[in-house]
Structure formats: structure tokens, C-alpha cells
Amino acid sequence: MESSFHITIATMPGGLLLRDKAPNFKANTTISRMRFHDYLGDSWGILFSHPRDFTPVCIMELGRVAKLAPQFARRNVKMIALSIDSVEDHLAWSKDIIAYNGDEPTEKLPFPIIDDKNQDLAIQLVMLYPAEKDEKGMPVTTRVVFIFGPDKKLKLSILYPATTGSNFDEILRVIISLQLTAEKRVATPVDWKNGDSMMVLPTIPEEEAKKLFPKGVFTKEPPSGKKYLHYTPQP
Incomplete structure (x- = not known):
């Protein structure tokens, strides 16, 4: 058996x-x-x-x-x-x-x-x-x-x-992230919690991002000089 x-x-x-x-x-x-x-x-x-x-x-x-x-x-x-x-x-x-x-x-x-x-x-x-x-x-x-x-x-x-x-607190957090990222062109960063800022997808051109995210887009520039760290308040 x-x-x-x-x-x-x-x-x-x-x-x-x-x-x-x-x-x-x-x-x-x-x-x-x-x-x-x-x-x-x-x-x-x-x-x-x-x-x-x-x-x-x-x-x-x-x-x-x-x-x-x-x-x-x-x-x-x-x-x-x-x-x-x-x-x-x-x-x-x-x-x-x-x-x-x-x-x-x-x-x-x-x-x-x-x-x-x-x-x-x-x-x-x-x-x-x-x-x-x-x-x-x-x-x-x-x-x-x-x-x-x-x-x-x-x-x-x-x-x-x-x-x-x-960990069902984590599963609830994941649901909120999945639903937000399904509707908006964003990603949730490491240790993200509901209400925190989100990452703007790096594939979105800068001018388009300004229109998509009226609360503002904030960029952090790493030593490489590559501009891929874009944040926006949670939509």
C-alpha cells in the first residue's frame, strides 16, 4: 500500500x-x-x-x-x-x-x-x-x-x-497588495504595509507616471545612477 x-x-x-x-x-x-x-x-x-x-x-x-x-x-x-x-x-x-x-x-x-x-x-x-x-x-x-x-x-x-x-495577518497583507497591484501599475516593496508608499513600475515613462499618480512620484537615485527607484503614496 x-x-x-x-x-x-x-x-x-x-x-x-x-x-x-x-x-x-x-x-x-x-x-x-x-x-x-x-x-x-x-x-x-x-x-x-x-x-x-x-x-x-x-x-x-x-x-x-x-x-x-x-x-x-x-x-x-x-x-x-x-x-x-x-x-x-x-x-x-x-x-x-x-x-x-x-x-x-x-x-x-x-x-x-x-x-x-x-x-x-x-x-x-x-x-x-x-x-x-x-x-x-x-x-x-x-x-x-x-x-x-x-x-x-x-x-x-x-x-x-x-x-x-x-500567518493569516501576512495573508491579509498579501491580499491587499494583490488587489492594489491588479488595479494600479504599482508594486509593493519589502515589508510593505497597508498605507505605506508603493513602487511605481520602472517600465512607466516619467511623464506618464506623473499623470497616473497625481499624489506625486518621488525618486531615489542609487550609486549606479540608474533611475529605477520611484515611489508614490498608496493610491
Whole structure:
């Protein structure tokens, strides 16, 4: 059983690449059976995976996502989680997650959780970590974060091992950056935070940049003398 599984992993494609379209999979979730593209509609989407239900790091992650859900919703982002347990387990676990946040336990989280008890979707999206195995000797699901745009194409992916919790403050920061840079001809610099100045793309001619960014364009000239460091206040 174990050797045949490793053959499957070795011969499967390497997962989603940036700008790949999300597979339009069908799945049972805590809210209904759904088709992924229909669930996303015209929204941005975040699909994030977890090793399994009733585990300590995972409950903290989903609790944090539940607290941040209103901020993601304001930015037209739909969240959906994946764990390799059943819908029944997800619903029972949801009570723990909500209680962990200090609220009255219910089965209703502000996002659905996918039932992937056979690891079909984890295998399809290459969310498995062969070096770590569960009690049955099967590779565990990693902590993967996929961000999709309204065009259903992958805009960003982050892969964490099962032992390292995701940083959803960073994921919210990334969403803001992705949405701004999709609409404006800018890039976000290192350690950028919402409200900070942004970089003007170096391909934009100086005169055009002045029209595009009425708040002003500021240039920092490095020793090389090459004028490629152009800043503007966040549009």
C-alpha cells in the first residue's frame, strides 16, 4: 500500500503554478456539496488546507481566520478550508474552534470546510508531505494557502510544513497588495504595509507616471545612477 502510494506521488504533476486556473472540483463541505468555481463566483478566493481536525495548531489557525473573516469579506474574498476528515467531524470541530475564540459554541463558521477524508483533493493539488506520516503510514496534508483572483487563476501560493502554523495577518497583507497591484501599475516593496508608499513600475515613462499618480512620484537615485527607484503614496 505504501509503496504504490509513493509511485502515485512520484508520477503526478507538480501542482498549481502561478496563473494556472483553479480546478473546478466538486466537494462535500460543511455548508453543502459545491462546485469550486460556483462557490467563488466573481470573488477572490483563499483555499487553505490543514493536516486534520481536532489538532492544536489547526484550531488556532481556523480560529484566527474566523476572526479575520469580516476583513476578508470587505475585500470581496471568500475563504474555504480543507481537512482530511468528514463533514460530521468538521461540524463537531467547528464548535471547538468557535469556543476557542471565546464565543458560544455552534457549528457555523464564516467559511466552509471541505470533506477530503480520502485525500483525493490533497493529492490532486499536491498538498501532501511524504516525509511526515500519520498513524496509518500515509503522508500528512501540509498547510497550503492558495489565493485565486476573480478570473479563477492562481495569484499566490504558500506552503508550510504541518508543524508550522500559517500567518493569516501576512495573508491579509498579501491580499491587499494583490488587489492594489491588479488595479494600479504599482508594486509593493519589502515589508510593505497597508498605507505605506508603493513602487511605481520602472517600465512607466516619467511623464506618464506623473499623470497616473497625481499624489506625486518621488525618486531615489542609487550609486549606479540608474533611475529605477520611484515611489508614490498608496493610491
